Amino acid sequence: MNMPRKMASWHCFQKSLVRATNRGKSMKFSQLFLPVLKEDPAEAQVVSHKxxxxxxxxxxxxxxxxxxxxxxxxxxxxxENIVREEMNRAGAQEVLMPMVQPAELWxxxxxxxxxxAELLRFTDRHEHESCLGPTHEEIVTDLFRRNVYSYKQLPLNVYQIQTKFRDEIRPRFGLMRGREFMxxxxxxxxxxxxSALESYATMRDAYHRIFKRLELDYRMVLADSGSIGGDHSNEFHVLAATGEDDLLFDPNGDYAVNVEKHDAENCPVAEDQLEKAKGxxxxHIFYLGTVYxxxxxxxIQGQEGNLQPVHMGCYGIGVSRIVAAAIEQNHDEHGIIWPMALAPYHVGIIDLRPDDEACKQAAEKTIAAxxxxxxxxxxxxxxxxxGAxxxxxxxxGLPWQCxxxxxxxxxxxxxxxxRRTGERTKLAVGELPAELSNAMAVAA
RNA sequence: CGGGGCGUGGCGCAGCCUGGUAGCGCGUCUGGUUUGGGACCAGAAGGCCGGAGGUUCGAAUCCUCUCGCCCCGACCA
Structure with a gap:
């Protein structure tokens, strides 16, 4: 190499930088920790778990x-990244709160x-009682009251993407109902x-954007507030036969409801017009008012210097459950079919003869393209x-195979x-299907 | 927590009823032959049969207790 020394090392640096940047984005099977199984695990019942x-x-x-x-x-x-981007876009600010929470706040x-009993409690060496966080209303409210004093600082919306623990009576179906989940x-x-209802609407719109970007068939329905409290809430459901919730919705309109919440008397749509689906x-989003x-x-202090109450809303997304739900909705008898937005990698290169010179060169050209x-x-x-x-x-289930x-x-x-349609086309080495070539432009 | 089922090499299972010292398929490792829809041949590694106690000359197998996992029900992202 007759390149000056400095140049050579810069060149190497650039190459290693590229390698580092691509790390985790692309991978060789021979190096990947990917233990695949031919047979269904005995303990799995639902397709996503299997x-x-x-x-x-x-x-x-x-x-x-x-x-x-x-x-x-x-x-x-x-x-996570899609959720994060849309939360940020909606004006929410990311924080990270602790998993371990003191009993006093609760x-x-x-x-x-x-x-x-769903709250997993424990005592530390100082005989102090704590729990693992199943949700964070207490923590976030405490954070707020210690640091926010004026109406001028509102509205405020903070979020986190974090591990939760709920000591479920009966965990089941793999990621669908875990005890620890994201x-x-x-x-x-x-x-x-x-103003709180405006914040609620902003989050609701962000949720619609999220589920559209995730390329999932979903419905927003009216819901019960459950134990969280509050008097206004909507759930977002991914439609799938294995869903645990029963939904009713008007196929010609916006009305949709969880049957738990359904009230035939006050329903704005005729009963026989409603369709049923499993979700x-x-x-789940809630207007909480001042229950916490x-x-x-x-x-907080208002314009007149008076002390006034604060209205809250809380908004959850089951990030790890979405991974399972996406599979429930996108699979066939051969395996998973990832939507582009969720695919761990966009393309799977099936190199039939990695030892063959023609294959080697074709792989390089394909990768470059x-x-x-x-x-x-x-x-x-x-x-x-x-065959293997x-x-x-x-x-x-990578969306495209070459x-x-x-x-x-x-x-x-x-x-x-x-992968989804099974459609096969033969193309020159290094050429990409038009549909795939456009995919990134569409996503961006 | 109530009801049901199951724990045997990494995975899926048989053996248990009728005790005699563990087997099959897949996977893994070595060598060779193969190479367009889960190859073939020849070798090999890998298991205190979930754990504890008991019965017995002898326990994966019978008895008792215990732990774990799965399914059905009430609860939830």
């Missing part, structure tokens, strides 16, 4: 508690008594009800039989397959 385990995304540690493996974590992060609201929880603070609850701020004696478009890929470079590679790629093999490469062609 496929999450078979596709090497999660492994159970104990009842309702899971390890996230690299492939699964990629998807979880995709969901005693202030009376929930230390009311919450029941949740996005947001909390809004306003100086009056009118998986993945989001009153007992915790939260007051994908990188140029900002698409990520997983490269199956294992020395497996073709096809089956694995179908199972893990098969490189000596047969087609003799004519300079590779085969592209759309």
């Amino acid at each position: 496929l999450l385990v078979r596709a090497g995304m999660i492994r159970q540690v104990t009842s309702g508690v899971y390890n996230w493996l690299p492939f699964g974590l990629q998807v979880l992060r995709k969901v 005693q202030e609201t009376g929930r230390w008594q009311k919450y029941g 949740m996005k929880d947001a909390y809004s603070f306003d100086e009056n009800k009118k 998986i609850e993945v989001g 701020t009153d007992p915790m004696e939260v007051k 994908l990188s140029e478009k900002g698409l990520t890929y997983a490269h199956d470079d294992r020395a497996e039989k073709p 590679k096809f089956a694995t790629m179908d199972l893990i 098969t490189l093999g000596p047969r087609e490469l003799a004519d300079g062609l590779v085969e592209w397959k759309n």
Whole structure:
């Protein structure tokens, strides 16, 4: 190499920078911790649980508690990022609150008594009682009252994406009802009800954007407020046969309701016009009013210098549950079919003969073409039989597959397959299907 | 918590009724032959049968207790 020394090291630095940037975005199967299973795990009942385990995304540690493996974590992060972007766009600010919470705050609201056995309590070495956070109204309200004093600082909306723990009576269905799970929880603070309902509407709109971006078939329904309290709430459900909730909705209008909340007497739509569907609850938003701020004696100063109550709203999204719900809604007999927005990688490169020179070159060209478009890929470079590679790629559900093999490469062609439609096309090496080429532009 | 089921190499299972010292398929490792929809041959590794106690000459198998997991019900993102 006749490059000046400085140049050479700069060149190397750039290369390593690129490698570092791409780390986690693209991967070789031969190096990936992706333990796939041919058979369904005995303990799994629902399809999302079976496929999450078979596709090497999660492994159970104990009842309702899971390890996230690299492939699964990629998807979880995709969901998180979409949620995060839309929360930020809606003006909410990200914080991170603790999992361990002192009993005193829960005693202030009376929930230390009311919450029941689902609240996992424990005592530390100082005989001090604590719990693992199943939700954060107490913590966030305490944070607020210690730091916000004036109407001028409102409205305020903070959120976090964090691990929650609820000691469920019966965890089940894998990620659907775990004890430990990932949740996005947001909390809004306003100086009056009118403003609080505007904050509520802002969050509601953000939720619609989130579920659209996640490419999921969902419904927003009227809901019961449950134990959280408050008098106004909507749930967001992903439609799926395995859903635990029954929904009623007007296919020609906006009206939709959880049957728990349904009241035939006051329903604005004729009973026979309503359609039924099963839903998986993945989001729930509440107007809380002052149910937490009153007992915790939260007051702010208004324009006249008077002390006035604070109106809250809280807004949850079951981030890890969305991963399961997405699979319930997007799979076939061969495995998962990821929407582009959630796919751990956009393209799976099925390299039938990684030892073959033509395949090597084709893989390089394909990778270059994908990188140029900002698409990520997983490269199956294992020395497996073709059938095993096809089956694995179908199972893990990357939206596009590109098969490189000596047969087609003799004519300079590779085969592209759309995982969802099964449609196959033969294209020149390095050429991408138009649909895929456009995908990134559409997403952006 | 009430009702039901199940714990046997990494995964899926058989063996248990009728005690005699653990087997099958997949996966893994070595070598070779293969290579377009889960290959073949030849070798090999890997299990105190969830745990404790008991019965017995002898327990995966019978008895008691215990722990864990799954399913059905009341609760929830």
